[in-house]
Amino acid sequence: MKKTAILFLSICTTAVFYVSCSGGDDTVTDNTDVTSIGAAATIDAANEMDVNTALSVISTNSPTAKQFETSPGICAAVTVAGTTYPKVYTVDYGTGCTDNQITRKGKLKITLSGPITTTGSKLTIERIDYSVNALKLEGTIEYTNNTTVAAIPQWIRKVTNGKITDGVGNFYTNSGTHTVKQTAGVDTPFVVTDNVYEMTEGTHTITSDKGESLTLTVQETLVKKYSCVYISKGKLKVQGSVLNGVIDYGNNTCDNNYTYTHENGFIFNLAI
Secondary structure, eight states, X not given: OHHHHHHHTTSOSSSTTOOOOOOOOGGGOOHHHHHHHHHHXXXXXXXXXXXXXXXXXXXXXXXXXXXXXXXXXXXXXXXXEOSSSSEEEEXXXXXXXXXXTEEEEXXXXXXXXXXXXXXXOEEEEEEEEEEETTEEEEEEEEXXXXXXXXXXXXXXXXXXXXXXXXXXXXXXXXXXXXEEEEEEOTTOTTOOTTOEEEEEEEEEEEEETTSOEEXXXXXXXXXXXXXXXXXXXXXXXXXXXXXXXXXXXXXXOSSSEEEXXXXXXXXXXXXX
């Protein structure tokens, strides 16, 4: 976790959507579209980090809901409202606190309608004046449990009104829906560090402040370990005004590296 947390700092707070790449094909190096790929990866990392925070807070404060609790690895003050469902958890980072060199400000409001492992329960994460390393994050993340086989918990993850803004006002809006299955850690429901999730299908769309859009669709199941900030394996189909190709997250290594292969075979080596 420490390694990936430090890597998250490599996101530039004044030009967040810059990505490094190698290659020489001028027909596919349009800056706006290439940076859209970097923005998409950054957005995903931020969403996953906030979901990890929510799961940690819930596991720490369950099943004996305390009024005030500081969860392990979370520097924020956590307040729990309600001893029965629905429960509302407020994660307050105040004017800024730092864990593993990641500084967060503002609040996350986490509402849980029922036990996260129960079919039909919904986990909702709302961002309130919230930022990560000076990147302003907005929007709502919803996880709705739609498990049909108890041994393989499953959720529908929906992001609405998503927006990420850098220090100079550049921004991307984002939305999407994915199917998420838990494939490890099911036997330890109050321990989240051994959890592994797979995104088996879904689509994510981002749109820049200039109106350019990029759609990313799961082509090969994405693997997301709780202990990693980033997706470590799987492929996304990319479709945009210039870019048509595939993002490959690699061989399940917990790092921030990935590649984009354009339809003509040109490869970009990318890192957040």
